Amino acid sequence: MEKQLALYDAFPIYGYERRSLIAKEKGCVTIPLKLKLPEVFTLDVSEYVQLNELFFNIIDILGPNTLLHKQDFFFEETYRPIKGRLQGDFLERANEFHFNERSFLRTQHYLYVSNVPKNYIRHSPKRSNSFLNKKRDFYMENVVPKEFVSTTVLADFESKVESVVALINASGLVTATVMDYDSLFFENGLYPKYFGLSSVNINLPDIDFSDNVIQVGNKKAQFFTVENLDQFTKEHLSTNEVYGKYSTKYNQFPVGNLFSIGFKIPHEHIINQYIFIPEQDKVMKQLRKKAKRFNQFSNGKKDDSNAIYADQIHAFNTDVLENHKEIVFYHLNILAFGDEHGQHRKLCNSVSSAFKKLKINVKENSIDRKNLFFGGVPGNSVGIPSDMYMPMSSDMAASLLYFEGEYKDATTSVDGLRLVNRTTGRPLSVSVYKLPEEEDWIFNRGMLVASGSGGGKSFYVNHYVASELRQGAEAVIMEDGNSYDKITEVFEGVVIEHDDERPFTFNPFQLDSYDVVIDANGKNRLTENKTINLVTLLKLITGDEKNVNTSLLSLEVKNTVFEILIAGYYERRWEEDKANFNFDSFFEYCKDHIVALVKAKGISREIFDSKVFLFLLEKYYKDGPRGKLLNHEDDRISRLSDEKIVYFKLGKLIDNELLFPITALMIMEIFSKKLSDRSKLSINKMMVVDEAWKALDRKELVDYFNSQSRMARKYGGQPIFISQKVSDFIASEVIKNAIVVNSHIKVFLDMRDFAKSFDKIQSVMGLGEKQKQLILSINKDLPEDRKLREVAFCWLDRVKVYGIETSLEEKCIYETNATESGKIIQLFKDNHKNWELTAKAYAYRSSKKPLKT
Structure with a gap:
């Protein structure tokens, strides 16, 4: 019959003093650290090198008789609907029910730094976890070994750990904090999680090691160990590995060397890694003795194994000495567990398969299960038997640490865009611009959305717009298709369509409270934004800038003349107390004053031809060919200032090089009015322009685009530009300078069509190598049991890929x-x-x- 112990007796930790855990076994003193690891898939090769150097240096700082135990929990969590989201619209409720009861893995990461007695590694394996055979009274008389009573020893150890914490936090990749008593021992602390093999502590279950298994409550667990160098079949170990599913000859995608035993194991598990740092002189001496014995038993032949082993030891010692490395002892194990006993073999096969991808022959270990379990208890890493360690250099041990953490985005937030973690399917509430603004990742909200044909850009934009609208945002949308009809109607917006029977008409000269300010003399004056809008309109109408021979001087003169005419027109109308502003009255004012103005300023005809100017304007006057376009504001358009969402369907107008830029300018002014509304400062104002690049490729619009970008940045607006023709973004300097540069958020969907030519896109878009790697990995490893598409967000130099997964109700509304x-x-x-x-x-x-x- 198996011996039974109360948890008090089976618990390997004697106490917690001065931020240190005191183990019952061999007087081991441990300082526990909680780590935050980099988010999975976000590291590039140079950062893996940096992490390797970080832990190489940590080993060097800590010195002999130190034991590092790195522990990574992968515990299952189940999604529960968020009350605030259930109170939302029918789409949001459907989304909550879609994810209800979904299970996914969550991670937590720890590093326990232990000071152990000298010669620990030489202790007999039979002495491991001997505290289990001792009575309570023993620990009343033998608390801590004599060497640890010395405050100098403990102070020196604490100082070294503080240096390690500072080094980790200075890396910019990993953060470390010393764990306090509550985070270790309280109800949902570290120890209840470990002994219950659960992220949530309900009641600590019984633990049974009988019948060659580990039974923790209703969970069956199995250890898998790597304890011998012969288990490695890989010839060379670098600082990182290449992930085959995301990699092509154009795109080598880096991951950590142990990536496959993390998120890719679809079961709950704990990764335990141990690095013991011995006294270097002693271990070097022992290795030399071992090599000498091998030589003594060799037969002198080339293929003699004893001679080969001796040569390997000499080469190892030489490498360590010449490259200033440390000799360490390393052990790796995984504790995998699950509720269903029928799934136990499937669990074991998953873990074994994950190790095979690493070219490691892992061992299912039942014999050492008790020592391995207690050696995994935080602060009791001395419980791992010494014969389960293998010698290696410190740089190799550093490369064999697990470095991939989970996404840090919130799960339970009511706000944020609903996306999923691409590795586990965990629902997330992603802050697309608020958090990036707070963290100074971006300095404006401008968004550029690109994809290949059929990449899902309109589906994403529908999903994003819906998310923003339910958080109080407003949107003006311009498009030539039918992608946003349903979302506009669902949110009770206005759809306005241009056609030949009822074309758009505007009155850009009409003023409202956003267009006028009172100067120091108490007189009316146009705002800068209104002035720029009207100057841009006149530039589009006259169109001289298409002439490549036009000099910079004549362009500046033209701008100045336009400003003078516009200001003079309004001054005259205000003096005459006339409020019926329109294009016709402006044309009449120009006809009466342009000749005198040009003559008074001494402007030559070559620089500015007033007759040509009036001729071009006349087309929009009264009974001219375009006389209705700028003299009467469409009733449909005059009522838009308070609408939550307005969708302009431009149809064939988008291909009209004359009319579309003018129409686009007038629609953008509606966006400007939303930006200027002081009551809307706290909400996001979106201007969505979908597939409108060709007609917007006009130099006359550059200044206006730039002014709109500045205004949007100042007043909380978000211009969003969308195209599946990525060449549009890179073909025009106008678009590049006015749009690409001013879009700090770049969103990419499936770009595999551009894999071979992505370098040019990368250069124009200002993307880094890691951003390229992640963008080209999109949709390369989609789950078989869930329907989703992936999307990459680039916030200036940062990047992350998510899954877009929605309910079928949402798909109905977003489908194009x-x-x-x-x-x-x-x-x-x-x-x-x-x-x-x-x-x-x-x-x-x-x-x-x-x-x-």
């Missing part, structure tokens, strides 16, 4: 595929033109499994 949209429109008609009923009907129809015949 023509065939699928046709089915949805028919459902809409069948459901009394109610989008909530339509979305539910679509979800029901889509989720039904076809009958087997």
Whole structure:
């Protein structure tokens, strides 16, 4: 019958003093650190080198008789709907129910630094965890070995650990904090999690080591160990590995050497890694003795194994000495566990398969299960038997540490864009611009969205716009298709379509409270933004800048003349107390004053031709060919200032090089008015321009775009530019300077079509190598059991990839595929033109499994 122990007796830690854990076994004193590791997939090769150097230096700082135990928890968590989101619109509720009860892995990472007695590694394995056989009274008389009673020894140890913490935090990649009593021992502290093999402590379960297994409550656990160099079949170990599923000859994607035994094991597990630093002279002497014995038993032949082993030891010693390395002893194990006993073999196969990808023959270890379990208890790393360690150089040991952490985005936040972690499917609330602004990752919210054909850009933009609208944002959308009809109607916005029967008309000269300020003399004066808008309009109408022979001087003269005419027109109308501002009255004012102005200023005809100027303006005057365009504000447009979402469907107008830029300018002024509204300072104001690049490629618009970007940055606005023709972004200097440079958030969907030519895109977009690697990895390793697409967010020099996964109800509203949209429109008609009923009907129809015949 198995011996039974109370947890008090089986607990290997005697106490916690001065931030240190005191183990019952061999007087080991440990300072526990909690680590935050870099987010998975975000490191480049140079950063893996940096991490290797970091832990190489840590080993050097700590010195002999130090034991490092790095522990990584991968515990399962289940998603529960967020109350605040359940109170939202029907799309948000559907999203919560879509993710309800989803299980995923969460991680926590620790480093325990222990000061151990001399010659610890030479202790007999039979002495491991001997405290289990001792009575309580023994520890009342034998608390701490004599050497640790010395305050000098403990103070020196604490000083070294403080140096290690400072070094880790200075790296900019990993952070470390010393754990306090509560975080270790309280209800949801570290020890309850370990002994319960659970992220949430309900009640500590019984632990049973009988029958050659480990039973923790209703969980069955298994250890897998790497304890011998012969288990490595890999010839060379670098600072990182290449992840095959994301890599091509154009894109070598780096991951950590132990990446496969982290998130890629789809079961709960704990990674334990131990590095013992011995006294270097002693261990070197022992290795030389071992090499001498091998030589004594060799037969002198080339293939003699004893001679080979002796040569390997000499080469190892030489490398250590010449390259100023340390000799350390290393051990790696995984404790994997699961609730269902029927799944135990599947769990074991998953772990073994993960190690095979690392070219390591892992050992299923049941014999040492008790020592391995107690050696994994934080602060009791001395419980690992000495014969389970293998010697290696300190740089190799540093390369064999696990470095990939989980995404740091919030899971339970009501705000934020709902995306998922690409490795585990964990639902996230991603802060697209608020957190990046607070952390100084970006300095404006401008967003550029690019993808290949069919990459899902419109689906993403629908999802993002919906997320922002429910957080109080407002949006003005321009597009030539039908991608945003449904989202506009769901959020009770306004859809305005241009066609030949009812074309858009504007009155850009009409003023409102946003366009006028009172100067120091009490007189009316146009705002800078209104002046720039009207100057840009006149530049578009006259269009001289298409002439490549136009000098910079004549361009500046032209701008100045326009400003003088605009200011003079309004001064005259205000003096005459006339409020009916329009293009016709402006043209008449120009006709009366332009000749005198040009003559008075001595401007030559070659620099500015007033007759040509009036001729070009006349087309928009009264009965001219475009006389209606700028003299009357469309009733549909005049009521838009307070609308939450306005969608302009531009149709064939987008290909009209004359009319589209003018129309776009007028629509952008609506966005400007939203920016100027002081009551809307706290909300996000979006200007979404989808597939409008060709007509916007006008030098006349550069200054206006730049002024809009400055205004958006100042007043909390977000210009969003979208295109599947990535060449549009790189073909024009105008677009590059006015849009690409002013978009600090660059969003990429599937870009595999551009893999061979991505270098040019990378250069123009100002993307780093890691950003390129992640963008080209999109959709390369999608889960088989969930439907999603991936998206990369680049915040200036930062980058992260997420999954876009939505409910079927959301898919109904965001879907832009023509065939699928046709089915949805028919459902809409069948459901009394109610989008909530339509979305539910679509979800029901889509989720039904076809009958087997």
